[in-house]
Amino acid sequence: MSARNPEYDFxxxxxxxxFGVRRALEWALEAYDARHEQRHSMNVIVAGIGCSGNMVxxxxxxxxxxxxxxxxxxLPLAFGVKMSRPELNTVVVAGDGDFLSIxxxxxxxxxxxxxxxxxxxxxxxxxxxxxxxxxPTTVIGAKTTSTPYGKIxxxxxxxxxxxxxxxxxxxxxxxxxxxxxxxxxxQAMDHKGFAIVHVQSPCTTYNDTYxxxxxxxxxxxxxxxxxxxxxHDPTSRQAAADLLDRPGIPLGVIYRxxxxxxxxxxxxxxxKVKAKTAEQLVASYSL
Amino acid sequence: MQSIxxxxxFAGDGGQGVVTSAEAFARTAAQVGYYVQTFSTFPSQIxxxxxxxxxxxxxxxxxxxxxxxxxxVAFNKYAYDTHLEDLRAGGVTIYNAEDFQLxxxxxxxxxxxxxxxxSTGNARAANMVVIGAVASLIDMPLDYIEAYVKKRFSxxxxxxxxxxxxxxxxxRLGAEGARTSGFHVGQLAPPTPPTYPQIMxxxxxxxxxxxxxxxxxxxxxxxxxxxxxVLVWMEQNLVGKGKFVYQxxxxxxxxxxxxxxxxxxxxxxxxxxxxxxxxMSEGLGLAWMAELPCVVVDVQRGGPATGLPxxxxxxxxxxxxxxxxxxxxxxxxxxxSVEECFYAGAQxxxxxxxxxxxxxxxxxxxxxERTENIRKPDLSKLKxxxxxxxxxxxxxxxxxxxxxxxxxxxxLPMPLPGGPGAYAANGSEHDEIGDTTHLPxxxxxxxxxxxxxxxxxxxxxxxxxxxDSPVLVMPWGATKGVAREAYEALRKQGLNVGWAYTMFxxxxxxxxxxxxxxxxxxxxxxxxxxxxxxxxxxxxDVKAKSITQYTGLPFKAGELTQRLAxxxxxxxxxxxxxxxxx
Numbered sequence: 001m002s003a004r005n006p007e008y009d010f011x012x013x014x015x016x017x018x019f020g021v022r023r024a025l026e027w028a029l030e031a032y033d034a035r036h037e038q039r040h041s042m043n044v045i046v047a048g049i050g051c052s053g054n055m056v057x058x059x060x061x062x063x064x065x066x067x068x069x070x071x072x073x074x075l076p077l078a079f080g081v082k083m084s085r086p087e088l089n090t091v092v093v094a095g096d097g098d099f100l101s102i103x104x105x106x107x108x109x110x111x112x113x114x115x116x117x118x119x120x121x122x123x124x125x126x127x128x129x130x131x132x133x134x135x136p137t138t139v140i141g142a143k144t145t146s147t148p149y150g151k152i153x154x155x156x157x158x159x160x161x162x163x164x165x166x167x168x169x170x171x172x173x174x175x176x177x178x179x180x181x182x183x184x185x186x187q188a189m190d191h192k193g194f195a196i197v198h199v200q201s202p203c204t205t206y207n208d209t210y211x212x213x214x215x216x217x218x219x220x221x222x223x224x225x226x227x228x229x230x231x232h233d234p235t236s237r238q239a240a241a242d243l244l245d246r247p248g249i250p251l252g253v254i255y256r257x258x259x260x261x262x263x264x265x266x267x268x269x270x271x272k273v274k275a276k277t278a279e280q281l282v283a284s285y286s287l
Numbered sequence: 288m289q290s291i292x293x294x295x296x297f298a299g300d301g302g303q304g305v306v307t308s309a310e311a312f313a314r315t316a317a318q319v320g321y322y323v324q325t326f327s328t329f330p331s332q333i334x335x336x337x338x339x340x341x342x343x344x345x346x347x348x349x350x351x352x353x354x355x356x357x358x359x360v361a362f363n364k365y366a367y368d369t370h371l372e373d374l375r376a377g378g379v380t381i382y383n384a385e386d387f388q389l390x391x392x393x394x395x396x397x398x399x400x401x402x403x404x405x406s407t408g409n410a411r412a413a414n415m416v417v418i419g420a421v422a423s424l425i426d427m428p429l430d431y432i433e434a435y436v437k438k439r440f441s442x443x444x445x446x447x448x449x450x451x452x453x454x455x456x457x458x459r460l461g462a463e464g465a466r467t468s469g470f471h472v473g474q475l476a477p478p479t480p481p482t483y484p485q486i487m488x489x490x491x492x493x494x495x496x497x498x499x500x501x502x503x504x505x506x507x508x509x510x511x512x513x514x515x516x517v518l519v520w521m522e523q524n525l526v527g528k529g530k531f532v533y534q535x536x537x538x539x540x541x542x543x544x545x546x547x548x549x550x551x552x553x554x555x556x557x558x559x560x561x562x563x564x565x566x567m568s569e570g571l572g573l574a575w576m577a578e579l580p581c582v583v584v585d586v587q588r589g590g591p592a593t594g595l596p597x598x599x600x601x602x603x604x605x606x607x608x609x610x611x612x613x614x615x616x617x618x619x620x621x622x623x624s625v626e627e628c629f630y631a632g633a634q635x636x637x638x639x640x641x642x643x644x645x646x647x648x649x650x651x652x653x654x655x656e657r658t659e660n661i662r663k664p665d666l667s668k669l670k671x672x673x674x675x676x677x678x679x680x681x682x683x684x685x686x687x688x689x690x691x692x693x694x695x696x697x698x699l700p701m702p703l704p705g706g707p708g709a710y711a712a713n714g715s716e717h718d719e720i721g722d723t724t725h726l727p728x729x730x731x732x733x734x735x736x737x738x739x740x741x742x743x744x745x746x747x748x749x750x751x752x753x754x755d756s757p758v759l760v761m762p763w764g765a766t767k768g769v770a771r772e773a774y775e776a777l778r779k780q781g782l783n784v785g786w787a788y789t790m791f792x793x794x795x796x797x798x799x800x801x802x803x804x805x806x807x808x809x810x811x812x813x814x815x816x817x818x819x820x821x822x823x824x825x826x827x828d829v830k831a832k833s834i835t836q837y838t839g840l841p842f843k844a845g846e847l848t849q850r851l852a853x854x855x856x857x858x859x860x861x862x863x864x865x866x867x868x869x
Contacts, residue, residue, distance in 0.1 A: 009724060009725055039705065042705050049714075054723070065711075066711030066721065067547065067550055067577075067711070068711050068712065070573050076542070077544075079540065080543060080544035081551045081704070083548070084547065084552075088551065088704050106539075109535070109536040109540065266531065271526075274526070278499055279666055282663065286486055286487075
């Protein structure tokens with residue numbers, strides 16, 4: 001069931017990281033609406049397929065518009081929404097399988113265009129909805145239902161991939177601190193350009209990484225997450241690269257760069273070309 | 288005796304002026320009031336390769352590319368050898384004597400085209416030498432070509448006069464060369480100019496223009512033959528505030544982009560060919576499922592896989608109508624002439640807005656790049672339909688986009704981002720507000736709703752002639768013209784056969800479907816192996832059979848007439864055997 005619909009027949013498992021991400025997104029949208037004095041319906045959530053994509057039906061309170069499409073294609077859909085209606089606040093929610101496996105081909109082009117949208121990627125390192133297969137971020141050697149004897153493929157480092165592709169805002173966080181995550185998502189939505197907030201959002205059923213992420217002093221397990229040092233300069237590519245060479249999951253803004261967006265470039269060039277009316281175009285073919 | 292119809296073919300290597308000669312000759316003829324149709328073939332490579340471009344000119348509307356060549360202009364030996372078989376008895380070849388020689392005595396003569404052009408002081412006037420020679424062979428007044436040259440090169444530049452003079456000299460020298468050869472092909476009847484204004488345009492450009500006239504806002508596409516010209520046209524012409532055109536990274540991105548724009552309230556379109564259509568399959572299913580307006584143009588080439596990128600075929604029909612997995616049958620409009628391309632482009636956008644879903648337009652290589660002079664579209668009479676948008680502000684979450692049924696003659700309004708009625712457009716089966724559900728009653732209701740909406744589109748225009756005949760000929764798409772030529776020949780032979788045609792293949796106009804269902808036999812000439820359209824007609828209780836061809840080339844009128852006549856006679860004799868007629 002969902003907040004508005006008792007018949008909605010999907011639910012996250014108890015303890016799923018996506019609960020925290022949902023709350024963070026709701027808070028971020030509220031803050032964004034208030035600051036920009038916009039109606040909540042100006043927000044469009046483009047959702048991928050998988051556990052995380054169902055967030056679009058599970059948001060509580062006033063509803064934004066939702067587009068829950070097909071597997072791996074959040075970015076093409078968001079591109080269409082944004083470039084046809086640039087005034088809309090367009091946000092992608094997707095998982096590591098949707099965004100980085102089947103949908104990976106779309107990340108590069110949007111980064112090069114600097115499409116002005118924000119993506120919230122929930123990384124649980126597994127295909128949960130299909131019951132526990134390996135995903136691009138599943139670590140090498142891991143046993144999953146599709147790698148019963150251990151995964152034999154190197155895991156992807158998504159943050160380094162985003163850097164290499166030229167994404168202009170890269171944030172990293174985890175689902176257990178929704179207040180901080182909300183602030184990061186809000187910053188990503190405000191960023192002029194292509195922003196990705198990559199969130200560690202554990203799957204309690206198939207890949208429960210809470211203990212590793214938070215650490216357990218009693219068991220002598222150090223936490224994977226760490227706060228980005230206050231002296232980190234996110235506008236420096238070199239500083240960002242150095243940070244990503246450190247082990248662990250950084251929390252905060254890794255990289256940020258102010259570049260013209262696709263819409264800026266469109267305004268600068270194509271929108272200035274004198275409009276051609278249909279009558280003029282027809283007349284141009286006169287004999 | 289005068290002839291009303293000539294077919295001139297220019298053949299050689301790409302870059303030898305084959306296409307420019309044909310285009311110049313076509314424009315010359317069209318400007319003085321003849322009807323023309325061009326047809327070209329070229330290989331899938333950047334430069335060179337065997338290329339041919341032909342022009343059929345007539346004093347009445349040209350229905351097909353034409354079968355037999357009256358004049359062949361061969362720029363090289365390979366072109367001569369390849370195209371000789373299409374030259375009619377009494378036809379003449381003009382060959383490029385700088386490239387090869389033929390032994391004396393045949394129905395041909397050589398001309399040193401480049402040398403003659405150089406003698407005028409303008410080496411680029413070679414195509415005018417050729418056109419002058421062609422005109423002379425059919426007694427076409429040289430004034431016509433000179434008028435074309437004057438119009439073409441009067442561009443307000445100081446060198447205009449010199450270019451015009453050298454071109455006119457080239458025309459006259461070409462004509463002189465043909466006269467001294469002693470050959471003569473025929474006498475072209477004077478033109479019978481139409482009383483209405485005309486434009487001269489290709490099929491793909493007409494389609495793009497029609498969509499633009501109907502209010503297209505958003506176009507994205509990926510280069511693919513033979514649909515690239517639509518993308519290039521849009522990049523040049525769909526400009527200004529509020530318009531967006533972009534070359535995206537794949538056809539998957541293209542379909543996603545136009546669905547996103549349709550969801551956001553804009554009129555959106557892409558054009559592709561078979562391989563791209565295959566990649567759009569899943570997206571088209573989403574647009575059908577979530578009921579999001581958008582238009583996909585499929586410019587057919589030979590398939591499957593990479594197939595024949597620069598040849599013609601009508602083998603994408605099944606894929607266009609049933610592009611996706613699951614219960615899907617998309618609206619399909621397949622124009623049958625360059626003029627119809629314009630109205631198909633416009634009507635596809637109207638349909639998408641009206642029934643709130645994806646619409647397919649099928650064009651075809653042979654019609655995409657051919658030039659025709661057509662009646663100038665009267666934009667003041669063009670019907671443009673816009674989305675019925677949800678505006679009421681009384682219950683923010685109260686509006687249910689997917690509730691029971693559309694109201695009366697139109698769909699329930701569609702909420703748009705920024706406005707009231709927020710919902711989730713969902714590719715999973717959903718309930719009234721778009722939330723995912725797997726309950727049988729929702730799947731039953733929404734499946735039926737998606738098909739029932741098609742009723743809103745069944746008012747399409749159609750042609751029917753001698754419809755009381757037990758046998759009808761019913762072509763589709765770009766085969767229309769040649770089938771019409773064949774049908775008229777059958778009637779002249781006295782065969783009892785009727786004609787049916789529409790560009791609205793799905794849904795078929797209601798009255799037309801009823802008519803077809805009453806017939807003993809509906810013969811469908813079509814360019815594919817399986818007989819795709821007749822199969823789809825049989826599915827709708829029409830006794831349809833196909834006459835097929837899958838060479839990568841269009842039908843020839845003569846051959847098609849023969850095959851149709853055989854089929855009609857076979858049917859008539861079986862009726863006689865069965866005692867239906869005596």
